[in-house]
Amino acid sequence: EVQLVESGGDLVQPGGSLRLSCAASGFTFSSYSMNWVRQAPGKGLEWVSYISGGSFVYYADSVKGRFTVSRDNAENSLYLQMNSLRDEDTAVYYCARGRYTTSIYDYWGQGTLVTVSS
C-alpha cells in the first residue's frame, strides 16, 4: 500500500525557516517524481515544487530562491527546506507522488500545517 506521511509543520515567525519531510512507503521511491502542493486556509490548491527521481527540480515563482526541494532515495524521503518565510506561505503542505514520471498526482499525504505569524 502506497503511503506518504508528512511532518515538520509548525508555527514560525516571518523571515524564519522550516524543513518539511515526507516519508514514503509501498512503492519504489526512486522511480517516481515527487511534488509539494500547498493549500492556504479556505483556498484552492497551489503547486510548489517538483523533483524527478534523478533530482531534477522545478519551483513555482512564488517560492523560487526561498524553498529547496530534495530527496533521499536510500531513505525513501522527500524534503522541503523553506527559508525567508512570509505570511502568505501559511498553508497545509501536501507531498504528492507523480504517476510514473509525470505531474499526475496519484497519491497524496495527509498534509502538514505551516503557520507563518508573529
Add this chain to the structure above:
Amino acid sequence: EIVLTQSPATLSLSPGERATLSCRASQSVGSSLAWYQQKPGQAPRLLIYDASSRATGIPARFSGSGSGTDFTLTISSLEPEDFAVYYCQQRSNWPITFGQGTRLEIK
C-alpha cells in the same frame, strides 16, 4: 502561466442528478488535464487524468472529456459521497496550475 477557469463556482444538485463541471484553459493543454476531488479535512484524490482516463478505483459514474482548452467532468448520477470540491489541473506547461475549484453541494 496557463490559467484554468472552472465553472460554476458552486453547483447545487440533489442525489441522483447529473453533474456537469467545466474547466477552461487560457491556452491549449492538449489532453494533459486531470481532475481531483477534495472533501473537507482530506487530501485531494485523483479522479481523471489525461482528460478522460479514470484513475484506479474511481467509479464509472465519473467521466471526463475535452481537449485543447475546454474540458468537462461529468458525474452521471450523484451519490451522497460525491458532494465535495473539484479541481482541474494542467501539466502541459510549467508551472503546473490548478483551477480555483467548483463546490458541489447538496440542494
